[in-house]
Amino acid sequence: MLEQQSILVVDDESGIRDGMAELFARRGYQCRTAPSGEAALCIFRESPSQAVLSDVGMAGVDGLEVARTVLETHPETAVVLMSGRASAEVAIEALRSGASDFLLKPLDFSTAERSVQQAVSKKQVQRKTEQELLRVQGLLNEFANHNQAMMGLIAEAFAQMQRMRDAETFAHVRRVTGYACRLAERMGLSAEEEEALRLGALLHDIGKVVVPDRILLKPGPLTDKEYSVMKNHVEAGYRIVAGIPGLEGAARIVLEHHERYGGSGYPRALREDQISLGARIFAVADSYDALTQDRPYRKGQSAAIGREELRRCAGTLFDPQVVAAFLEIAETEGLEAVPLEDAADQEPSPAIPAAEKQQP
Structure with a gap:
């Protein structure tokens, strides 16, 4: 390893806990241990670790609660859970808690180390991506001008960065951009308005960089609390885009892309003409794609x-x-x-992509 990594090993069985800790320490990790979930959270609050390897079945605060609590405040932490119960329900709950992996006991050290290393590496890539987004925005604030061609390249760069974090979100962005551009042309928007819509469509989900992986990538419906966190991506995205000279029109699309015509949307519950035409166009394109594409927890509807x-x-x-x-x-x-696998690699097209060609 190029730099020493830190890990917190949590297990109420001292043999497993101390054995794993000793092996990780021999491999160069800075290793601490905790005999319970409560102790683990106290240790982590005082000094967070890059990784947490925790048993699930512990009295009091179990491993699932450890994972949720750690990731609530430190989403950059790699959490791997382990259990002696070979149960699909336990595995699903472990992953829903935000854990990067779930391992069955008894397990050998090489399996545990490989899982932890992969989880840490993934978190590092995601963190660097988010840092790069902020870095690029800072550079653009300093150097960008109102040249529209440059703004297009900027939007493309942001969209490509989003792809690094969530490939499905990136593919969705590409499809929706295609729908929105075709609608803008049909409804007679000016070239300037159409370009603002195209850039806004490309950037509409950029604020999801603030949403924890356990929510963004959750393989099922969100709870009310998780949905509330997810909704923060709208204003976060607006702050990112609005700070770049020349993207003011696109920023309004980003801010209003979840507003709804009858006033039931968010974040400001705008209605009818209070919502920009570009955002009203986007809402139709975005919703049609959401309806007709597969999600982890349901099949997409027909066209x-x-x-x-x-x-x-x-x-x-x-x-x-x-x-x-x-x-x-x-x-x-x-x-x-x-085809979905091709859509993510294409440039925005005036054609509407990714929907089945069917008669009404």
């Missing part, structure tokens, strides 16, 4: 069902005129299909 949902929600969630324009494109020109 026909997706279009029917837009019709049903016109006037409440979506601007009726934007919905009408989208359906007109679908019915007269069709929605071109682009």
Whole structure:
């Protein structure tokens, strides 16, 4: 290892705890131990570790609570949980808690070390990506001008950085950008307005860099508390983009992309014309893609069902005129299909990608 890494080993069985600690120390880790979840949290609060290797089944504060508490305040920490119970339910709960990996006891040291190393490496990459986002924004604040071509390159760079953290979010961004550009053309937006929409669509989820992995990558529906944390990405994204000269129009799209026509959206509960036309266009494009693409916890709907949902929600969630324009494109020109694995590698296209070509 190029630099000494720190790990906290937590287990109520002294033989396992001390044995693992000794082996990690021999491999150059700065290693501390805790005999319980309560002790682990006290030690971690005083001096956080890069990694935590914890048993799940402990009296009092168990390993799941250790993982959740640690990641709540230090999402950059790599947490690996282990258990002697070969249960799918325990494994699922372990991963839902935000742990990077789940291991079954008895386990050999090489397996534990490999899991910890992979978890630490992944966290380091994510942290560097987020730091790079902030660094790039600082440079742009100092050097960027109002040249629109430069702004396009900036947006592309941000989108590529997002890809490093979450490939599915990146693919979603590409598809939605395609839908939004086609709608903007159909609705007669000026070239300047269309470019602001394109850049805003590329950057709309950039604020997700503030969302912990255990929430962003959770393989299931979010709890109310998790959803509240997820919603913070809107204003975080706005702060990032609004600070760059020349992206003011795009920043408004980022800020309003979860507002809804009837006033039920966030963060400001805007309604109808209070929401910019670009954001109203984006809402239709974004929602159609969310409806028709697979998620970890459900299959995507067909294109026909997706279009029917837009019709049903016109006037409440979506601007009726934007919905009408989208359906007109679908019915007269069709929605071109682009394989998901290819969509993430394509440049933004005036064609609408990633939807099945079906008749209503």
